[in-house]
Structure formats: C-alpha cells, structure tokens
Amino acid sequence: MVKQSPLLSTDALAIGYEKNVLLTDLTLSLLPGQLICFMGPNGIGKSTLIRTLAGLQPAVRGTIHRFDAAAHSGVSVVLTDRLNAGFMTVYELVAFGRYPYISWNLKLGNNDKEIIDRAIEQVKIKHLATKKLHELSDGQMQLSMIARALAQDTHVILLDEPTAHLDLNNRVEIMNLLREVAHSFRKSILVATHELDLALQTADEIWLAGDGNQFLTGIPEDLILNGAFDETFKLKGFDLRTGQVAHSVSLHDTIHLSGSGFEYRWTRNALERVGYPLVENDGRFSVIVKHDLNNGLVWEVDGGQTFHTIRSLLDYLRGVKSVQ
Numbered sequence: 001m002v003k004q005s006p007l008l009s010t011d012a013l014a015i016g017y018e019k020n021v022l023l024t025d026l027t028l029s030l031l032p033g034q035l036i037c038f039m040g041p042n043g044i045g046k047s048t049l050i051r052t053l054a055g056l057q058p059a060v061r062g063t064i065h066r067f068d069a070a071a072h073s074g075v076s077v078v079l080t081d082r083l084n085a086g087f088m089t090v091y092e093l094v095a096f097g098r099y100p101y102i103s104w105n106l107k108l109g110n111n112d113k114e115i116i117d118r119a120i121e122q123v124k125i126k127h128l129a130t131k132k133l134h135e136l137s138d139g140q141m142q143l144s145m146i147a148r149a150l151a152q153d154t155h156v157i158l159l160d161e162p163t164a165h166l167d168l169n170n171r172v173e174i175m176n177l178l179r180e181v182a183h184s185f186r187k188s189i190l191v192a193t194h195e196l197d198l199a200l201q202t203a204d205e206i207w208l209a210g211d212g213n214q215f216l217t218g219i220p221e222d223l224i225l226n227g228a229f230d231e232t233f234k235l236k237g238f239d240l241r242t243g244q245v246a247h248s249v250s251l252h253d254t255i256h257l258s259g260s261g262f263e264y265r266w267t268r269n270a271l272e273r274v275g276y277p278l279v280e281n282d283g284r285f286s287v288i289v290k291h292d293l294n295n296g297l298v299w300e301v302d303g304g305q306t307f308h309t310i311r312s313l314l315d316y317l318r319g320v321k322s323v324q
Contacts (some may be wrong), residue, residue, distance in 0.1 A: 004031045007155045007188045008053065008075065013062035015045055015052045021060050024213055030156055030188035034180045036285070037199035038192045040209035040232065046192035050077065050160045053190070067155050076152040078145045078159040090136070090144045091129040094119055097151030119150035122177060138165035146174065150181065153296055157181075157189045163198070171195060175202045196233075200224070208232055250275030253317065256282065259289025263297060270310045276317070285317060 006029035016022035022045030030036065038046055051057040053064060054077040066074045076097070097119070098112040108116070120126055123143050133141065142165050149157050159178070163171040175191075175198045182189045182204075190207075193199055199206065200220045208216045208223060210232035216223065223229055255276050256267055267289050271278060288300045298306045299313045307313040 004033075006031055006065075008067060009065045010053075011063040011065070013052070014060040015048050015057075016060055018060060023209060023215060024060075026062070026215060028207070028217070030153070031182055032186040032188055034188050034204045035182045035202060036188070036190045036205045036207060037173075037195075037203040038190060038207040038209070039194070039196065039199060039212070040156070044209045044211075046209070047080070047160050048191070050079070050158050050192050054158050054212070070145065074148040074154055075156045075158060076154040078142075078149045078157070078162055080161050081162060088133050089129065090125060090131050090133065090147075091116070091120070091145050093133060094147045094151050097148040097153070115153055116151050119147040122150055122181070123147040133153060139167065139170060142166060143170070143174070146177075155187060157187060158191070159191045161193060162191060163193065163195055171198060175199075178202075179204075196229075242276055251277070253277075253285060254279045254283040255285045255317075256280070256291070257287050261289075264289045267310055267313075268301065270314065274314060287313070 004188070008030040010026050010028045013028070014021050014024040015026070021098070026049075038049065042059055048057065052059050054075055055064075056077070076302040078179075078256070094116050095108060095112075098108060102108060102112060120129055123146055125140070125143050125147060128136065128140055128144065131140075133144070136144065142162060146159070146162055157178075162178075163174050166174060175195070178189050178191065179202050181187055191199075191203075203220055206218060206220050206223055207217075208214075208228055210216075214232070216228050216232075218226075218228070251274070253276060255266070255271055255278055256270065257278055259267065267287070268278065271287075271307060286302050290298060290300060292298045292306075295306070295308065298308060299310065301316065302307045306318065307316060
C-alpha cells in the first residue's frame with residue numbers, strides 16, 4: 001500500500017485561548033480523498049479548531065503544516081457567520097472564490113468562469129445565480145457559501161456546520177456532495193457537525209472530541225462498536241448499534257414478529273414505539289410481514305387476519321382484549 005502524504009497536518013496542537021485552552025496535543029492528518037467529520041458536545045471546540053486550521057485564529061501552541069501554503073491556495077473555509085453583502089448576487093459571491101488566482105485587473109478568465117459554473121451546478125443553485133443575497137433563505141445562503149468554497153478549488157476544504165439550516169433532503173444532498181467531491185477530486189474535506197446520523201453514513205473518518213481533552217479518531221463503525229460515541233455523548237435512549245431510539249415497554253401483549261427488509265424494520269419500529277414487547281417465539285400475537293401475490297404488501301396476524309397498513313394492524317392489536 002502506498003503511503004499518502006497529508007494535505008494538512010498538526011503537531012502537538014493546542015487550540016482555544018491562553019486562559020481557556022479547549023483541546024491540546026492534537027496530532028492530526030488530513031489525507032487526500034477523505035471526508036472527515038469532526039464531532040463532539042457543544043462548546044468542546046469544533047468551531048475553534050476549524051478557524052485555527054484555516055489560519056483565522058492563532059494556535060495556543062503547536063504547529064500546523066499546510067500543503068502548498070506558500071501559494072495561499074491550500075485551504076478554503078465555510079463558517080456559520082452570515083455575510084452582510086445583501087446586494088451582491090449569488091454568482092458574484094461564488095466568483096469571489098476565484099479571486100486568489102486572478103491578476104491585478106480582477107478579470108475572470110474562461111477557466112475561472114468554467115470553475116464557477118461547475119461549482120454552482122454541483123450545489124444545484126443555478127436557479128439562484130442572479131438572486132441577491134438578501135433574498136436568500138439561510139439554507140440557500142449556506143449552499144452558496146459551499147459553492148464559493150468549491151470554486152476556490154483548494155486542496156483542503158474546512159466547513160463549520162454546513163448543514164445547520166438545511167432540511168433533510170438538502171442535508172443528505174450536501175453530505176453526499178462533499179463525499180463525492182473528496183473522492184472524485186482527491187480533496188480533503190473536514191466538516192464540523194452535529195449531524196450524527198449523516199456523519200456515520202457518509203464520513204470516511206470521524207474525529208471525536210470529548211470532555212477531559214479526550215480526542216479519538218477512527219472510522220465510524222469502530223467508534224460505535226468500541227463505545228466511543230456512547231462515552232462521548234452519553235446518549236440517552238438512543239442505541240447507536242441499531243440506530244433506533246430505545247422505547248419503554250408499556251403494554252402486556254407480547255408479539256412475535258417475522259419478515260425481512262425495510263418493511264420488517266419499520267413494522268418493528270412501530271410496535272416498539274407504541275410499547276409492545278417483542279419476543280423470539282410464542283408471543284400473544286404472531287405477526288408476519290410479507291408480500292402477497294394478489295394483495296401486495298400485507299401484515300398477517302395469527303395466520304389469518306390480514307392488513308394493508310401498519311396503522312390498521314395497530315388498531316386491530318389495540319382492539320383485542322389483553323390476556324393478563
């Protein structure tokens with residue numbers, strides 16, 4: 001295996017302020033072709049690390065090594081601060097990503113324009129290109145800022161909570177986009193985020209900061225299985241191993257559920273959510289999730305009664321007198 005050289009690395013880095021050091025002894029590497037998610041409780045130093053790596057805030061001590069730093073083109077950053085430039089258009093904002101590369105006359109070349117157009121297309125905001133920034137929603141502004149970072153075409157992209165103001169579809173789209181850009185263009189992308197579910201499914205690596213200067217790195221699956229996430233976040237009622245909220249049992253009737261696929265998963269979710277205890281065998285009810293050739297997806301109870309929705313199944317179960 002060929003060893004990759006980092007695009008950005010740190011050596012014994014301490015971040016924060018002289019009288020309030022947040023994290024110390026950070027020896028980290030950002031490798032090409034990786035999407036890394038930096039996670040931890042509120043106030044742990046996620047935004048501070050992003051600003052420090054970007055050169056916007058001095059380190060307390062330690063060293064940051066940046067690839068191609070002499071050209072001032074190695075790192076681009078997207079912060080949560082909203083720009084106060086209301087009469088600028090989205091296209092003009094994205095075009096600012098090219099300004100480190102253009103000559104004194106500030107004229108964009110054909111190559112610059114192609115890169116700007118590509119960034120706008122990647123983030124799917126072509127319909128916003130002529131809009132003024134003051135006309136944008138928070139989510140649209142965030143998409144525009146990400147497009148500007150892509151237009152800057154740097155080796156490293158640092159983003160602080162890039163999905164904070166987006167709905168679910170856009171959050172998924174942005175995380176998938178960042179992953180695709182990292183992999184396709186061999187960039188290193190570091191995202192500080194609270195999006196635990198998305199990070200676990202998209203990140204190549206997780207940086208996990210906790211209390212007491214605890215700092216762990218690894219792939220998402222290893223950090224789940226070794227209990228690092230549970231220890232860091234002290235999750236209450238959410239089981240990372242199954243990806244489900246833990247529900248308390250509040251009903252007496254036991255249910256033996258069988259089936260497969262996502263239909264089985266969501267049936268199980270519904271039954272546990274309303275309080276039914278699920279057992280391996282010999283339940284008060286036997287429920288089978290299956291596909292019938294004539295009726296499509298059905299839920300069959302005790303080998304006889306069938307239902308076409310989970311709601312009707314639940315109504316039936318609730319209507320049967322419990323056996324105490």
